[in-house]
Amino acid sequence: MVETATGFVLGAVIGSIATAAGSYLLYWKRERDAARRLRQALAEELRSYDYVDELVADGGYERVTERVEAPVIYESAAGDLGRLTDEEIDGLVAFYAGVRWLHGLEDPEDKKARIEAVVEKRRAALDALE
Template structure:
C-alpha cells in the first residue's frame, strides 16, 4: 500500500514537472518568435526611413520636415519595446525621439547638425537590431 502511494505521488510530481517544462518551452518559443518579428518590423521601418539620410546629405532640410511621417511600427509596438535588449531600446528610443522632433520643426535650417545626428542614430539603431538577431 505504501509503495502505491509513493508511486502515485512520484508520478504526480513527474507529471507536474513535465507540464511546467513543456509550458515554459512553448512560452519561450513564442516569446522568441515574437521578438524576432518585432526586430524584423523595426528593421523594415528603419530601412524605409533611409530617405532621411539622402535628404540630409543633399541639404534638403525643409522638405525633410514636411516629408517625415509618424512611425507606425514604433507607435504600434511601444508596449513591447521593453522586451528587447537594453542596447536596442536605447538606440530605438534615441532615434524615434529625434524623428518626432523633426516632425515638429517648422524652420530647421539652423539645426542642421542635429539632423545629421539623426542619420547616425538611425544607422546605429539598424546595426543594434541586426546584432541582436
C-alpha cells in the first residue's frame, strides 16, 4: 500500500516536472522564433531605405527631406523591441530618430554631416540585426 502511494506521488512529481519543462521549452522556442521574425522584418524595412543612401551620395539633401518615408514595421512592432538585444535596439532607435528628424527638415544644406550620419546609422542598425 505504501509502495503504491509512493509510486503515485513519484509519478505525479515526475509528470509535473516533465510538463513544466515541456511548457518552458515551447515558450522559449516561440519567443526565439518571434524575435527572429521581428529581426527579419526590421532588416527588410531598413533595406527599403536604400534610396536615402543613394540620394545622399548624389548630393540630393533637399530631396531626402521630401522623400523620406515614415516607418511602418518599426512603429507597429515598437512594443516587441524588447525581444531584441540592446545593441539592436540602440541601432534601430538611433536610425529611426534620424528618419523622424529628416522628415520635413528645412534648410538641409547646412546639415549635411548630420544627414550623412543618418545613412551611417541605417547601416549600423542593419549590421546589428544581421
